[in-house]
Amino acid sequence: MLTTSTVAAILAFCSLSSAKPLNRKWEPSGSANTGSAVSYTTADIPGTATGWPHHHETSSTSSYYSSLSYAHSASTAVDVPECTASPDSGDSSSNTGSSGNAGNSGNSGGSGDSTTTITTTVASGPATPTGLSKVAQILLSDTRADAINNVLKDDADFVFDFNKARKFGPGAGGEVVQANRKAFPALTGTGIGMAVGFLGPCGFNTPHVHNRATELLIVTKGRVVSEMVVENGVEDADKKPRDITNTLEELQATPYFMGALHTQYNPDCGNVTFVAPLSSEDFGANTMAQAYFALEDDTIRAAAGNQITGADVDKFRGIISTNVALGVEQCLKKCNIPKSS
Numbered sequence: 359m360l361t362t363s364t365v366a367a368i369l370a371f372c373s374l375s376s377a378k379p380l381n382r383k384w385e386p387s388g389s390a391n392t393g394s395a396v397s398y399t400t401a402d403i404p405g406t407a408t409g410w411p412h413h414h415e416t417s418s419t420s421s422y423y424s425s426l427s428y429a430h431s432a433s434t435a436v437d438v439p440e441c442t443a444s445p446d447s448g449d450s451s452s453n454t455g456s457s458g459n460a461g462n463s464g465n466s467g468g469s470g471d472s473t474t475t476i477t478t479t480v481a482s483g484p485a486t487p488t489g490l491s492k493v494a495q496i497l498l499s500d501t502r503a504d505a506i507n508n509v510l511k512d513d514a515d516f517v518f519d520f521n522k523a524r525k526f527g528p529g530a531g532g533e534v535v536q537a538n539r540k541a542f543p544a545l546t547g548t549g550i551g552m553a554v555g556f557l558g559p560c561g562f563n564t565p566h567v568h569n570r571a572t573e574l575l576i577v578t579k580g581r582v583v584s585e586m587v588v589e590n591g592v593e594d595a596d597k598k599p600r601d602i603t604n605t606l607e608e609l610q611a612t613p614y615f616m617g618a619l620h621t622q623y624n625p626d627c628g629n630v631t632f633v634a635p636l637s638s639e640d641f642g643a644n645t646m647a648q649a650y651f652a653l654e655d656d657t658i659r660a661a662a663g664n665q666i667t668g669a670d671v672d673k674f675r676g677i678i679s680t681n682v683a684l685g686v687e688q689c690l691k692k693c694n695i696p697k698s699s
């Protein structure tokens with residue numbers, strides 16, 4: 359929400375910029391004082407426009423812009439609201455003035471229209487390349503407004519349906535549906551993502567880390583047993599790596615720090631749902647058992663003090679679970695779930 363003083367400041371800015379400036383760098387030679395209902399917009403792509411100070415009518419800005427190459431120099435645009443007034447509103451104060459043709463301020467000069475209408479506009483497109491993924495287009499848009507106007511055109515672009523995104527697999531114990539920016543492009547540039555976990559009876563979200571995010575998991579249905587091993591040096595009384603273990607009831611939450619090894623399982627015979635915001639739109643996951651057994655046999659044997667044989671390594675590889683697996687033995691017994699299912 360804008361505060362009252364912010365709104366007042368914006369209005370003051372608008373009336374200033376629509377007043378005829380004293381230090382006008384150029385005088386339009388054309389249609390300035392005609393009083394016709396033509397308005398001009400401010401081009402917001404510095405360094406590329408040709409033909410300045412020709413005027414560009416609102417109705418033709420799209421073709422004007424589409425003739426511009428996207429490979430323009432770094433933007434010097436400032437995120438201030440632009441004030442589109444009736445044609446005689448004066449030079450826009452967004453003129454950078456750094457050189458004779460640096461500013462693309464297109465508002466024509468002149469005076470005489472007493473009813474100045476003040477609206478806030480944003481520069482019209484493209485300022486967004488085409489033919490790329492939505493995420494890439496958003497990343498390459500000149501402004502957030504360009505991205506939303508040109509890429510996220512449908513209101514439905516702002517909704518992600520975790521229920522519809524479910525695949526009901528591949529693990530037997532449930533699944534974790536991830537809304538990163540690839541799955542949900544509207545997140546691009548926001549620095550936030552989300553995962554929603556559906557764990558069946560005894561379902562087990564196998565140990566993993568998130569490469570680029572801290573997670574804040576809240577249980578919304580059922581109970582979750584949570585474990586986290588943070589990093590070297592976080593130890594229990596026996597000087598062993600500390601395993602922070604909690605049973606989370608409904609609406610209880612726990613954080614998993616970026617890079618910390620963590621896992622969850624459903625200790626009960628009903629379904630569990632948890633919701634996990636993550637502090638990155640591209641949080642990533644590295645599932646530890648799979649990652650470890652992706653190493654060379656000799657490396658794995660060396661890491662285990664050469665106490666296991668090559669055949670053992672293959673055997674372990676064969677029993678690595680999918681991400682969400684059927685978990686802990688005692689739960690399987692309690693819920694009468696055969697181990698192989």
Ligand SMILES: *[C@@H]1O[C@H](CO)[C@@H](O)[C@H](O)[C@H]1NC(C)=O
Nearest residue numbers: 526556557558559628629630
């Ligand atoms: C538990 O979840 C599974 C898979 O989503 C569903 O088929 C089953 O009906 C659910 N059971 C209950 C009791 O809600």
